[in-house]
Amino acid sequence: MxxxxxxxxxxxxxxxxLELLRTKLLEMGGLVEDQLRDAVKAIETADGGLAEKVRxxxxxxxxxxxxxxxxxxxxxxxxxxAASDLRLVMMVTxxxxxxxxxxxxxxxxxxxxxxxxEEGGDPGRGYVELRHLARNVIRIVGVSLDAFARxxxxxxxxxxxxxxxxxxxYKTAVREMITYMMEDPRAIxxxxxxxxxxxxxxxxxxHARNIAEHVIYLVHGTDVRHTxxxxxxxxxxxxx
Amino acid sequence: xxxxxxxxxxxxxxxxxxRRYRAEARFKLYGVTSIGIALLALVVLFTDIISTGIGxxxxxxxxxxxxxxxxxxxxxxxxxxxxxxxxxxxxxVKAAMxxxxxxxxxxxxxxxxxxxxxxxATFDLQDELKQQPDLLGQHKTYWLLADDDIDxxxxxxxxxxxxxxxxxxxxxxxxxxxxxxxxxxxxFNRRFFTSGDSAEPEMAGILGAxxxxxxxxxxxxxxxFPIGVAAAVYLEEYAPRNRLTDFIEVNINNLAAVPSVIxxxxxxxxxxxxxxxxxxxxxxxxxxxxxxxxxxxxxxxRAAIKAVPPSIREAALGMGASKMQMIIHxxxxxxxxxxxxxxxxxxxxxxxxxxxxxxxGMVAFIVDVPGGVTDPSTVxxxxxxxxxxxxxxxxxxxxxxxxxxxxxxxxxxxxxxVWLRRRLERRW
Amino acid sequence: MSTTMNDTFLDDNANIPEQAVGAPFSDDAxxxxxxxxxxxxxxxxxxxxxxxxxxxxxxAMIGPxxxxxxxxxxxxxxxxxxxxxxxxxxxIKMDDIEINDGKLDVVPLRARVGMVFQKPxxxxxxxxxxxxxxxxxxxxxxxxxxxxxxxxxSLRRAGLWNEVKDRLDQPGTSLSxxxxxxxxxARTIAVSPEVILMDEPCSALDPIATAKIEELISExxxxxxxxIVTHSMQQAARVSSRTAYFHMGRLIEVNxxxxxxxxxxxxxxxxxxxxxxx
Numbered sequence: 019m020x021x022x023x024x025x026x027x028x029x030x031x032x033x034x035x036l037e038l039l040r041t042k043l044l045e046m047g048g049l050v051e052d053q054l055r056d057a058v059k060a061i062e063t064a065d066g067g068l069a070e071k072v073r074x075x076x077x078x079x080x081x082x083x084x085x086x087x088x089x090x091x092x093x094x095x096x097x098x099x100a101a102s103d104l105r106l107v108m109m110v111t112x113x114x115x116x117x118x119x120x121x122x123x124x125x126x127x128x129x130x131x132x133x134x135x136e137e138g139g140d141p142g143r144g145y146v147e148l149r150h151l152a153r154n155v156i157r158i159v160g161v162s163l164d165a166f167a168r169x170x171x172x173x174x175x176x177x178x179x180x181x182x183x184x185x186x187x188y189k190t191a192v193r194e195m196i197t198y199m200m201e202d203p204r205a206i207x208x209x210x211x212x213x214x215x216x217x218x219x220x221x222x223x224x225h226a227r228n229i230a231e232h233v234i235y236l237v238h239g240t241d242v243r244h245t246x247x248x249x250x251x252x253x254x255x256x257x258x
Numbered sequence: 259x260x261x262x263x264x265x266x267x268x269x270x271x272x273x274x275x276x277r278r279y280r281a282e283a284r285f286k287l288y289g290v291t292s293i294g295i296a297l298l299a300l301v302v303l304f305t306d307i308i309s310t311g312i313g314x315x316x317x318x319x320x321x322x323x324x325x326x327x328x329x330x331x332x333x334x335x336x337x338x339x340x341x342x343x344x345x346x347x348x349x350x351v352k353a354a355m356x357x358x359x360x361x362x363x364x365x366x367x368x369x370x371x372x373x374x375x376x377x378x379a380t381f382d383l384q385d386e387l388k389q390q391p392d393l394l395g396q397h398k399t400y401w402l403l404a405d406d407d408i409d410x411x412x413x414x415x416x417x418x419x420x421x422x423x424x425x426x427x428x429x430x431x432x433x434x435x436x437x438x439x440x441x442x443x444x445x446f447n448r449r450f451f452t453s454g455d456s457a458e459p460e461m462a463g464i465l466g467a468x469x470x471x472x473x474x475x476x477x478x479x480x481x482x483f484p485i486g487v488a489a490a491v492y493l494e495e496y497a498p499r500n501r502l503t504d505f506i507e508v509n510i511n512n513l514a515a516v517p518s519v520i521x522x523x524x525x526x527x528x529x530x531x532x533x534x535x536x537x538x539x540x541x542x543x544x545x546x547x548x549x550x551x552x553x554x555x556x557x558x559x560r561a562a563i564k565a566v567p568p569s570i571r572e573a574a575l576g577m578g579a580s581k582m583q584m585i586i587h588x589x590x591x592x593x594x595x596x597x598x599x600x601x602x603x604x605x606x607x608x609x610x611x612x613x614x615x616x617x618x619g620m621v622a623f624i625v626d627v628p629g630g631v632t633d634p635s636t637v638x639x640x641x642x643x644x645x646x647x648x649x650x651x652x653x654x655x656x657x658x659x660x661x662x663x664x665x666x667x668x669x670x671x672x673x674x675x676v677w678l679r680r681r682l683e684r685r686w
Numbered sequence: 687m688s689t690t691m692n693d694t695f696l697d698d699n700a701n702i703p704e705q706a707v708g709a710p711f712s713d714d715a716x717x718x719x720x721x722x723x724x725x726x727x728x729x730x731x732x733x734x735x736x737x738x739x740x741x742x743x744x745x746a747m748i749g750p751x752x753x754x755x756x757x758x759x760x761x762x763x764x765x766x767x768x769x770x771x772x773x774x775x776x777x778i779k780m781d782d783i784e785i786n787d788g789k790l791d792v793v794p795l796r797a798r799v800g801m802v803f804q805k806p807x808x809x810x811x812x813x814x815x816x817x818x819x820x821x822x823x824x825x826x827x828x829x830x831x832x833x834x835x836x837x838x839x840s841l842r843r844a845g846l847w848n849e850v851k852d853r854l855d856q857p858g859t860s861l862s863x864x865x866x867x868x869x870x871x872a873r874t875i876a877v878s879p880e881v882i883l884m885d886e887p888c889s890a891l892d893p894i895a896t897a898k899i900e901e902l903i904s905e906x907x908x909x910x911x912x913x914i915v916t917h918s919m920q921q922a923a924r925v926s927s928r929t930a931y932f933h934m935g936r937l938i939e940v941n942x943x944x945x946x947x948x949x950x951x952x953x954x955x956x957x958x959x960x961x962x963x964x
Contacts (some may be wrong), residue, residue: 023962027961029961238949569803569807572765572807577800577874577877
């Protein structure tokens with residue numbers, strides 16, 4: 019039993035179609051989450067094999083994206099969903115795209131890991147910031163998927179706030195990377211790679227936030243994109 | 259075994275199939291048999307009526323040389339109306355008969371000889387003389403109308419049947435002699451369609467009754483159709499549903515089942531006794547039949563109005579038509595075929611009705627063809643009844659002939675109804 | 687949306703609001719309906735409806751069968767008068783004229799508030815006479831040429847002129863279902879009504895004929911207020927600017943159509959348009 023009553027359609031098949039969309043999205047989310055975790059681990063441990071695995075998973079994620087799109091279009095064409103059903107299908111298509119992008123970014127991180135691995139050398143500078151940011155990003159991606167699984171607006175808000183925090187941390191990290199590069203110009207190539215990875219993580223955070231915003235739209239029907247956190251909170255206050 | 263096993267089901271169906279087909283065939287046979295019985299009855303009826311009645315359309319005539327002898331006639335000027343009135347035309351006919359059979363001499367034989375020719379022949383010759391006064395003193399050969407007994411005898415001879423009627427052996431001899439010389443034959447019986455009733459069968463015609471029926475029906479139609487339709491429209495469209503209208507409705511339905519003779523009594527009591535209208539006139543007959551036909555017309559008109567689809571009413575009302583506009587523009591045109599059918603059925607019923615008309619005196623013996631609704635007259639079924647009751651043998655075939663005319667009248671009325679329906683019926 | 691969180695989702699009566707949720711009122715009302723109830727004998731079919739119908743808007747009435755939406759629609763041009771046992775109470779004001787007033791003459795009212803029915807119901811007359819009927823009974827044309835003009839204009843506006851101009855003398859019933867319905871619309875607009883009520887106008891038509899009628903509706907809505915009752919939610923979504931949801935004789939929700947079909951305010955509306963039990 020969920021708060022959107024997706025299992026209460028007169029048409030049994032419709033229930034199943036929507037449930038399938040939901041599970042497939044969550045599966046894809048799980049896959050992307052693993053991919054992200056592996057990519058971050060690959061860069062931390064300079065594990066070339068793991069990086070390779072990430073790139074393989076990317077193909078699977080792309081396949082799933084196309085599959086989900088097809089399912090969504092089928093539901094749109096056959097059921098002409100309205101209201102919460104319509105919002106769910108729209109949310110799924112959009113979240114699919116965001117997840118696919120997260121996968122892409124994770125892939126980029128894996129590429130950086132490989133580059134760093136091939137380069138070898140001192141693994142010291144920049145890793146602390148990277149690890150810290152990565153932990154936060156992995157967390158909010160997980161929370162955003164949880165928010166969708168439970169239609170949990172509170173969790174979604176946590177993601178939105180988390181993303182804000184990630185943005186700040188990213189800026190700090192970038193500033194530090196610039197300091198490193200100024201200190202030691204020979205390390206520029208390596209630090210640049212880490213910068214790319216940081217940049218990818220920041221983008222992943224944005225996508226997680228998108229997913230969280232879709233969840234809020236799905237549950238409340240309120241479009242909270244491009245809105246300040248305080249305004250979102252105000253809007254949600256009204257709804258409940 | 260599974261109840262929903264398709265193989266078992268089809269086996270069972272297979273098994274029951276033959277029985278079902280047999281039952282179906284039996285069922286159809288019942289229907290065919292019923293129709294067969296009805297058709298057979300109809301064929302027997304028609305064969306009987308037609309075979310009996312067909313003779314009435316031909317009439318026996320005898321050829322005689324007539325001498326308009328002024329002496330015998332006892333007149334000097336055929337142009338003088340008064341003289342013509344008293345002219346002894348009968349004597350001329352008798353003289354012609356005597357001239358044809360000079361060997362007949364005894365008084366009794368002569369009387370028998372004279373009775374070969376109908377009295378109608380006398381009237382015909384009188385008319386002829388009136389038309390052509392110059393014939394006075396001249397000779398002319400005529401086919402004169404034969405007496406009904408001679409007519410019956412001659413027709414049976416023609417048909418090769420034995421005849422045992424009111425003809426003497428002498429008369430038979432004379433007829434045979436006439437036949438040998440070709441002076442007796444049958445011709446088309448024009449008189450049957452052009453004259454009224456008569457005590458002499460050979461002179462009796464159907465026209466009086468036919469015109470009487472037409473006049474009576476005209477009165478009935480003119481009165482009952484508008485009244486019936488107006489009543490139906492009011493009851494269907496305007497009347498509120500309450501006890502009073504329910505009561506009226508029940509009574510209308512009951513009236514349709516009241517025996518027609520009761521309507522006759524009603525007419526007798528009201529139109530003749532209370533209002534002092536004359537007896538035997540089509541006007542009163544029409545009034546009585548109107549009372550009788552009204553329930554039929556009201557019921558069928560209401561059914562026709564009810565059958566007008568509500569969507570058409572809604573469309574009209576939705577356009578802002580008033581109720582009257584809706585009824586006149588849409589409901590009545592659409593209901594018209596049904597209402598006409600009801601009216602025609604009512605008219606057909608009225609056409610065949612005898613009992614109520616007997617009560618108001620339309621059973622009288624009326625020779626003249628009525629000229630209007632206030633002239634005494636009779637109607638076809640009453641005429642049939644009267645003739646069927648007459649002792650003369652020749653009336654038997656006239657009865658059947660009259661029935662044929664009545665049936666023809668009915669069929670043409672129904673044909674008119676079908677044609678009207680076709681013309682007025684519209685699909686929606 | 688918090689109401690959907692509670693456990694009484696399937697319990698209808700518990701969730702029927704006192705007053706319709708959403709935006710039932712309008713600043714520029716063509717017809718203002720206040721506290722309107724309809725009863726057949728002692729059975730109440732419509733309960734205390736308050737609603738404004740905006741000028742030149744297309745408002746759709748949706749709801750399950752027997753929810754009272756058609757009955758409510760028929761109040762607006764007093765078609766319920768034809769049913770003896772039907773009693774309408776409350777106030778229905780069109781431009782400050784009280785419609786629900788026994789003394790009001792319904793004939794001019796029905797010229798101002800036309801109606802198109804579920805089943806195409808052209809009169810069994812010629813196409814020309816069908817369209818000319820209204821102008822004739824209301825005396826809108828003095829000369830034949832004027833009448834010809836009205837007929838042509840009406841048929842043109844109904845998008846039927848090119849299809850029937852060569853056979854105006856043929857019976858209206860000889861047209862196809864969709865053409866018949868457009869003929870009925872032409873017949874209605876021939877008396878230049880201010881409001882047209884449509885009672886499931888496309889329920890008997892195929893999708894192409896339906897699309898033509900819907901196109902016609904949006905064209906007419908430039909200067910005519912249209913109230914349409916429909917069983918097709920897609921149709922309501924396509925043609926209307928506002929949608930009203932009726933449930934068991936009560937007006938549950940009135941909102942801009944876009945909102946009703948993406949994010950309805952009331953759970954009953956949501957349950958109905960998404961095909962859930964309820």
